[in-house]
Amino acid sequence: MSIIRRSPPGSKVHQVSSESDISNIEPENPLNYVGRRQKKPRNEDQRKGIDDSLKDELLSMLTNWKKDQDLTLKRERKENYNYILSLENRLEDVQKRLKSTVIEFRNLPTPAQNIKQETQQDLCDLVQKDL
Template sequence: MSIIRRSPRGNKVHQVSSKSDISNIEPENLLNYVGRRQKGHRNEDQRKGIDDFLKDEILLSMLPNWKKDQVLILSKFCSDIVELKQQNTNVQSTNIEMENALTFISTQYEDMNNKIINLERERKENYNYILSLENRLEDVQKRLKFTVIEFRNLPTPAQNIKQEIWFKRFAMF
């Protein structure tokens, strides 16, 4: 079985009555509808005394402390700026030295590069000259071949000596 729970009978919902058309209410009467807490008003002498006290407090204690803090911060900034300027001059001097070194190295590189180019050109010229000399030598050797007289079947000087020795031995008998 299900248990159904209901609100007790006889309780009626209380409705609040309000004006439904707020736009027609006059502005003076509208403030009466807004819930505001009633505050006690200070008189002008109390307000002036508090303002004077706050001004004196600010002038006497807060401003000198603030000024000291600002002076410390500014002095730190000044010392940092001086240090940065010194670092900047050091960096600039090292940059100038590096630029001088780079220009020196680049001129040396250009000189070496020019020398290498000249040496390669000379090597090619020498190689071409050697080739032309070899060609001339071959031509001269070919021409000399035509002028050579070749005797065939002639005994060589060593063979002549052997034959003479042989004839002397057999001639004795």
């Protein structure tokens, strides 16, 4: 079995009271007191002026950057459009040249019902035989 040990009844427990907000306590000996560092007070008007000038500078930088990007994109769009037009013209020329090499046969006799499906070789033989 385990033995439970506890303090004897009737003994007094010493409690120490402390202040919950120690930053507001006055020091007993002000010479030995180490407190918070004193910050230099700022002039709010100066800070607001700096913030406004920074915001204006950033806004002008972004506006200039956007204008530069718009010019670059407009130039690229025009180049791409011209390239597409040239490709379309080339394709049209190639199609016209190919059209001149096509041979079209009309009124070929149909195969008899008992013959299987006609093949490319059958058509080639038919053309060679008629020439």
